[in-house]
Amino acid sequence: MSPPQDYTSPTTVVINRVLMANLEIQETTGHTEQCTTVEAFLAALQPSPEHRNYFFADVHPDPESPINFSQLPQGEFGLPLIPATGPESDNLLTADYHAFLLCGVSVQAYPDQLSASLVVDANYLPAPATLAEDVPGATYDLVHSMIDLAETIARNLGRSQVTSWCYLGNGDNPFANFWSRAWSDHGYIVAHREDQYLVEMSENSSELVSPADLAGIKVHCYDEAGCPDYLLPALCQLLDIAERDIPAGDLGLSDTAWTSDRVRSEEKSAQDGNYRSINVLLTNEQNQPVALSQISQHHSDMPEVASQVLTVVMPEWRRNGIGTAVKRIAWHQVRELWPQVRSIGTSMAPDNSGMLAINNGLGMTRVSRSCCWMKDLKAVS
Ligand SMILES: CC(C)(COP(=O)(O)OP(=O)(O)OC[C@H]1O[C@@H](n2cnc3c(N)ncnc32)[C@H](O)[C@@H]1OP(=O)(O)O)[C@@H](O)C(=O)NCCC(=O)NCCS
Structure with a gap:
């Protein structure tokens, strides 16, 4: 994704990502406090001397109006670049976005780490209470391909550790939900836990x-x-x-x-x-x-x-x-x-x-x- 040029005209991919992330957080936690906004998400995409964020989307064009990916400029990872803000072509507007991956690296601190935030479209998202073994195969495959992508990006950026935060319902066992199965099947371990409090x-x-x-x-x-x-x-x-x-x-x-x-x-x-x-x-x-x-x-x-x-x-x-x-x-x-x-x-x-x-x-x-x-x-x- 190209960095945002302004905050007033987010493209479909950014809007979809924020909507899907917020939907999942609300369904999982029952609260809206951890939700983000399109503007805050665009702000995070701006490079700074301290942090870099890279945003990827799994895009499926409408077969009637396919995107000619070869005509799009190439980004630094050899993937076609689509805009985060500004005018977008009709075929990007009508495309289906199946999954979104935000990769963040800190420039000075934590030189080994890449943090990955993975969001899938609502059509793929199992209900929070779905047992891990009942997750549809298509969802499982999609999520694993995005985790593979996160690891490829980490290697490209010279990072040897990938981390990812997942929200859980209040009191849930972290190993009981779908995301836990996805990450642990891919060789991840729980490195840290946090609880959110409100007054x-x-x-x-x-x-x-x-x-x-x-x-x-x-x-x-x-x-x-x-x-x-x-x-x-x-x-x-x-x-x-x-x-x-x-x-x-x-x-x-x-x-x-x-x-x-x-x-x-x-x-x-x-x-x-x-x-x-x-x-x-x-x-x-x-x-x-x-x-x-x-x-x-x-x-x-x-x-x-x-x-x-x-x-x-x-x-x-x-x-x-x-x-x-x-x-x-x-x-x-x-x-x-x-x-x-x-x-x-x-x-x-x-x-x-x-x-x-x-x-x-x-x-x-x-x-x-x-x-x-x-x-x-x-x-x-
Ligand atoms: C957590 C922290 C801010 C507490 O500061 P503090 O000035 O010691 O806190 P208080 O004196 O107001 O503590 C209030 C009560 O908390 C409890 N408490 C404080 N530190 C405790 C500890 N290490 N273990 C158990 N209870 C503790 C006590 O009940 C204490 O009252 P008491 O000393 O009269 O028994 C401090 O330990 C700290 O800076 N830790 C590192 C930074 C951190 O973890 N920040 C939080 C993440 S954002």
Whole structure:
């Protein structure tokens, strides 16, 4: 797929992919909070200094108006290139799109990994409760050909590990559904798990901490315009600790240290992609790092839902109520600055006992689960 030229005219393939992904998430989890929008998906397709995403579709032209693939320009993987935005030919408009594969690679961190997100058309999608052995052969074959494609792309990009996150219903056994069979039959193992939690803001308004409530600790709040220069050293230390301490299962740690340039580059990608954010950074009087909590929202997301994407406390400050307080201050800021937000979601590893205690204590409830499948291509080649 060619990168998007603008956000206003997505082509059929992009619209179909977003619709199908959202349909599956809603059917599987019973919730809409994890759904994406066409605009956020297009933003993800824009290359940035930190990330590259490559989008593939399994296209079946209408036999009455076949696509002349040989006349299309070739993409970097030797596949015909079709547009993600802008005018599209009639035969692309009327084509059937059977499956969609989004491959993402991080440029600096995780140099071995490629993350694959696989979505199939509703005609192929078994109901979430379908037993693995009852999945139609056509679906099974389609999914396996797309997993093969993900592995080919990974090898092309010099990546030796493929990972893929799957959403599960709340409380489901991850091995019971169709996707689990597809990934495990293809040699993937569960490398990590996360649970998604949600809280209704209105129920917790009385518990919000105001930035003035923490004695001896300075509270700094900034938005998507970026971290003030004088706080960048504290922010980089907190992000390094987060990468080291947030449970990541067998996914491995990134050994790429955070620098001011890397922070600025991530901030610019978020601005270009139309994300807004609320960042609460706590320091001591000397501006040394204590804690960080970040909440973000894409401008096209449901305005009433925001995501708390990161919370971390420096090791020497833990077990003092700081983790709880920094989350509450961030909620307080949301209430002040984004009054349309009604609920806040977050995702965490089920074995992160500290964050689990905090989320339970703050009245968050689990709404869905997810697991990450991984294959080491070196081990099988
Ligand atoms: C999770 C984390 C933010 C907790 O910060 P904290 O400042 O220690 O949290 P609090 O002091 O507010 O803890 C509140 C309660 O949670 C529980 N808790 C905190 N850490 C715990 C741990 N490691 N094990 C078990 N319970 C824990 C306790 O009940 C605690 O109350 P208590 O100390 O009075 O018994 C911190 O450990 C951290 O930064 N971890 C690494 C980053 C991370 O995992 N972030 C979450 C993913 S986004």
